[in-house]
Amino acid sequence: MFDLRLDEAADWIISRGYARVALQFPEGLKSKAIEVSRRLSERTGTSFFIVGDPCYGACDIFEYRGTADALVHFGHSPIPSQGDDPDVMYVEAFYEGDIGSHVSAIADSLPHKVGLMATVQYVPGIKRAREVLEAAGKEVLVSGGDARILYPGQALGCNSSAMPGEAEHILFIGEGDFHPLAAALGTDVEVTVLNPITGEHRRIADLKDRLLRRRFAAIERARSAQRYLIVVCSKKGQDRTALADSVIRKAVSAGKEAYKVRMTEIGPDALSVYADADVYVITGCPRIALDDSARYSKPVLTPPEAEIALGLRNWDDYIIDEIRSPQSGLK
Numbered sequence: 001m002f003d004l005r006l007d008e009a010a011d012w013i014i015s016r017g018y019a020r021v022a023l024q025f026p027e028g029l030k031s032k033a034i035e036v037s038r039r040l041s042e043r044t045g046t047s048f049f050i051v052g053d054p055c056y057g058a059c060d061i062f063e064y065r066g067t068a069d070a071l072v073h074f075g076h077s078p079i080p081s082q083g084d085d086p087d088v089m090y091v092e093a094f095y096e097g098d099i100g101s102h103v104s105a106i107a108d109s110l111p112h113k114v115g116l117m118a119t120v121q122y123v124p125g126i127k128r129a130r131e132v133l134e135a136a137g138k139e140v141l142v143s144g145g146d147a148r149i150l151y152p153g154q155a156l157g158c159n160s161s162a163m164p165g166e167a168e169h170i171l172f173i174g175e176g177d178f179h180p181l182a183a184a185l186g187t188d189v190e191v192t193v194l195n196p197i198t199g200e201h202r203r204i205a206d207l208k209d210r211l212l213r214r215r216f217a218a219i220e221r222a223r224s225a226q227r228y229l230i231v232v233c234s235k236k237g238q239d240r241t242a243l244a245d246s247v248i249r250k251a252v253s254a255g256k257e258a259y260k261v262r263m264t265e266i267g268p269d270a271l272s273v274y275a276d277a278d279v280y281v282i283t284g285c286p287r288i289a290l291d292d293s294a295r296y297s298k299p300v301l302t303p304p305e306a307e308i309a310l311g312l313r314n315w316d317d318y319i320i321d322e323i324r325s326p327q328s329g330l331k
């Protein structure tokens with residue numbers, strides 16, 4: 001169902017003569033890791049190991065140097081702004097099914113000007129969706145993103161820069177809620193999510209409303225906080241140290257105490273030891289605050305949300321925290 005391009009990966013490894021290769025998978029593909037390792041080993045005679053640490057994006061590329069000659073990273077596309085490494089091969093694991101009938105089934109319910117977006121596995125479906133929608137008389141819009149985005153229409157959970165600005169409606173192709181929710185938070189246009197495997201589709205407005213209510217509650221809890229812990233993630237594509245320093249300055253100017261902690265894996269256990277902090281501000285992956293905050297005992301805010309809690313931004317000016325390309329903010 002998902003194309004792991006094992007023949008291509010084997011040819012790449014053989015042609016370059018790598019003796020030791022690391023294999024990195026996101027959580028959703030780890031169940032395939034042993035089988036992939038076995039098949040690549042049979043084809044190439046190379047020594048492989050599987051990277052066991054959690055991985056949620058290409059922002060978190062394993063540092064293979066020292067333990068391997070090369071890395072095959074499954075499940076994500078490169079993030080162009082992070083630079084190119086000829087010893088890393090990305091296998092996006094594109095979905096191989098045809099989504100045409102699912103798109104056709106909802107075409108009549110969509111307005112005339114439809115923007116298309118997708119998570120990386122379903123980027124090939126954008127072309128198919130465009131064909132079907134144009135055949136149904138729709139005007140279809142697909143935009144390129146910033147330097148963090150490789151494919152037109154591709155969405156990351158932290159980056160919706162490929163949102164087509166002129167669309168009357170966004171059709172988002174993907175599983176799960178977080179990516180379309182992140183996209184919906186960045187626009188007033190309605191978003192329909194189409195599950196490309198099951199054909200299930202739904203509008204995201206209610207979910208967006210519920211998420212905003214939860215965020216409002218977290219910000220309100222943080223308003224009386226005195227001690228801010230600003231969390232920097234040291235993963236290559238999540239390190240926003242300059243942004244963290246800016247939040248610290250703002251918190252101190254507002255009469256708060258502010259401290260900075262730097263870590264690789266941000267999680268409830270890792271932060272619970274800082275028991276005398278009143279609020280955590282996460283400058284790493286925005287998903288931690290927006291999607292996972294129920295797992296934490298203290299309010300967990302994004303940097304723009306911290307500005308609201310500090311009285312520097314109005315709730316009416318709420319913006320989603322995104323990690324844009326270096327030119328637009330990631331330092």
Ligand code: SF4
Binds near residue numbers: 056059156157
């Ligand atoms: Fe995905 Fe978060 Fe990394 Fe962005 S920062 S690519 S949302 S894991």
